[in-house]
Amino acid sequence: MKNQRTFFSFFLTICIVALSFAQSDTVSGTVSDADGPLPGATVVVKGTNSGVTTDFDGNFSIQAAGDDVLVVSYVGFESQEVGVSNQASISVVLSSSNELDEVIITGYGSVTKRDATGAVDAVSAGDFDQVSADSPAQLLRGKVAGVQITSSTGEPGAGVAIRVRGNSSVRSGNEPLIVVDGVPLAGGNTSSGLGDEILGSGSAKNPLNFLSQNDIESISVLKDASSTAIYGSRGANGVIVITTKRGTAVESAPNVTYSGSVSFSSFAENSSFNDVMSRSDYISNLPSGSSVASESGSYKWQDVLLRNATSTNHDITVTAGGQNSSTRLSIGANSQDGVVNKTGMDKYNVSLYNSYNLLDNKVNVQTRVIYSDIEDESHLNTNTAGYVGNLIGTALYWRPTLDVVGATGAYTNVSDDYLNPQELLDAYDDNTFTKRLLANVNVSFALNNDVTFRTIYGVDSSTSAREAQLSPSIDIRDTARADGKRGQASIYNDDRLNRTFENTLNYVSNLNGVDVNLLAGYSYYSYVSEGSVLHAKGFNADQVNLIDNIGGVVDVNSAYSIGSYKNETELQSFFARASLTYDKLLATLTYRVDGSSKFGEDNKYGSFPAVGLG
Known part of the structure; x- marks a missing residue:
């Protein structure tokens, strides 16, 4: 495998060098549609960041090689790829797209983009099939205007911060409703973070990791008050609506599909990294007579900290359709290594969808089940501590004149606040095990041609255990007890059970040329979370597996700290929406009343009205 990677790297280098000498010429042209020139159209050389926009008359001029491909795009038109083929002048005619007829899943229904009165965007499976992501949040990065996705550490499975149109609150949270x-x-995390005054804190894992990319049909983002008002107070920071794939709607024999991929990643170096902390530069900048100059070791931080990472993904999907039913079963396995040593994520998913029609198609029962089993591996990649509690900081801080391991195989030690990065890497372990089940039954009754009653009951259950330990063999300042015993172990447990019960009545008709869509509903939510933490400190130096022998601390009377918590929240809501369309005039009226057990006795309910015109 190593020889294959070496050959691949050599081959890639040759290709890049060859391409760098490719002859680039000036290519001119015009971009137009059926009605004339298109000013402001974008022309980009495919696979590069080189691009221009057309002028008022639709003209452009760009540097491109004879075998390059130009990608021409304009809002509201189908993008077009045109080969340069050594042409000096190119004329491109764009065709109008049907983007405005795209159906977007919104709160308690769907709407075409042309009929949406609020700020709504959507991406579908076709938009992210070529993107590998460990979370649905990553699929939105760079694809929806106004949405920012920020990873806490960059390692696989790391927690993310999602912002829709920026921050809206200082203390009450800014995460959108999912x-x-x-x-x-329910929002919030389904796994525990870490907190240590010396080693620093660690972020909780991304709670959306339980969803497999292969199971997602579309993701809609509701941004403004008009589109999010139907969700009341919980939609104040925006709403992200995720719809999973369904089975085939036609009668067919079972169909089995397999998809798999293998990808490789490595640290993206550039010239500025080649001389960072190099031995020669370090010695040349030492003061005259420094004893450090006599150190004969050689150290490169990349060799300790980084690795070439491999990721594999396997998905098996079975679909079947009958006269009154459709079914989809998906099983997936994903393993992703981090570029930083001892980071990564292994994930296993099972997804089931079944739809069944009864009573001459007047009743439809849909069942969805999503189960995931995830194991995350992390390290001390926190940004809340100095170099003592930070693996990356420790690796960069270590002198390049010192070997991390001596001739005898022992770690090179300097002091208890100047840590050996290799020893810190080997001495610390952090693993999170999370199981999550999301299931719901959705039953709809067609009362007549215009009126439909729908009820949904959903359960979201998760259990998570995070286990972190620091070996007693490493000496870090202030981590030892007063008696000198070192090493520590922590076990964090987090369990959640959330229930959803909703009922809606929907009326859709055309009255004297006016399209009318009326919705009324009631919802009840129950969110229960509980957990515990056990922290032990002070083990014998020869103890290795502290988590499985956490009772092996010395002097148990002063070695433990224990904590627990339990929270329960209930929400009750009444809501209504009227959508009216006449010719090109659109109007949406929304009203929701939310009641929460968090509110005071005399102020249990809040109202959230909204009006949208288009």
Whole structure:
């Protein structure tokens, strides 16, 4: 495998060198549609960041090689790829796209983009099939205007911060509401973070990791008050609606599909990294007579900290359709290594969808089940501590004149606040095990041609255990007890059970040329979370597996700290929406009343009205 990677790297280098000498010429042209020139159209050389826009008359001029391909795009038109083929002048005619007829899943329904009165965007499976992501949040990065996705550490499975149109609150949180197949998630984390005054804190894992990219049909983002008002106070920071894939709607024999991929990643070096902390530069900058100059070791921080990472993904999907039913079963396995040593994520998913029609198609029962089993591996990649509690900082801080391991195989030690990065890497372990089940039953009754009653019951259950330990063999300042015993172990448990019960009545008709869509509903949510933490400190130096022998501390009377918590929140809501369309005039009226057990006795309910015109 190593020889294959070496050959691949050599081959890639040759290709890049060859391409760098490719002859580039000036290519001119015009971009137009059926009605004339298009000013402001974008022309980009495919696979590069080189691009221009057309002038008022639709003209452009760009540097491109004879075998390059130009990608021409304009809002509201289908993008077009045109080969340069050594042409000096190119004329491109764009065709109008049907983007405005795209159906977007919104709160308690769907709407075409042309009929949406609020700020709504959507991406579908076709938009991210070529993107590998460990979380649905990563699929939105760079694809939806106004949405920012920020990873806490950059390692696989790391927690993310999602912002829709920026921050809106200083203390009450800024995360948008996530709705999966009609079930609003509780929000917050489903795994525990870490907190240590010396080693620093560690972020909780991304709670959306339980969803497999292969199972997602579309993601809609509701941004403004008009589109999010139907979700009341919980939609104040925006709403992200995730819809998973369904089975085939036609009668067919079972169909089995397999998809798999293998990808490789490595640290993206550039010239500025080649001389960072190099031995020669370090010695040349030492003061005259420094004893450090006599150190004969050689150290490169990349060799300790980084690795070439491999990721594999396997998905098996079975679909079947009958006269009254459709089914989809998906099983997935994903393993992703981090570029930083001892980081990564292993994930296993099972997803089931079934739809069944009864009573001459007047009743439809849909069942969805999503189960995931995830194991995350992390390290001390926190930004809340100095170099003592930070693996990256420790690796960069170590002198390049010192070997991390001596001739005898022992770690090179300097002091208890100047840590050996290799020893810190080997001495610390942090693993999180999370199991999550999201299931719902959605039953709809067609009372007549215009009126439909729908009820949904959903359950979201998760259990998570985070286990972190620091070996007693390493000496870090202030981590030892007063008696000198070192080493520490922590176990964090987090369990959650969330229930959703919703009922809606929907009326859709055309009255004297006016399209009318009326919705009224009631919802009840129950969110229960509980957990515990056990922290032990002070082990014998020869103890290795502290987590499985956490009772092996010395002097148990002063070695433990224990904590626990339990929270329960209930929400009750009444809501209504009227959508009216006449010719090109659109109007949406929304009203929701939310009641929460968090509110005071005399102020249990809040109202959230909204009006949208288009």
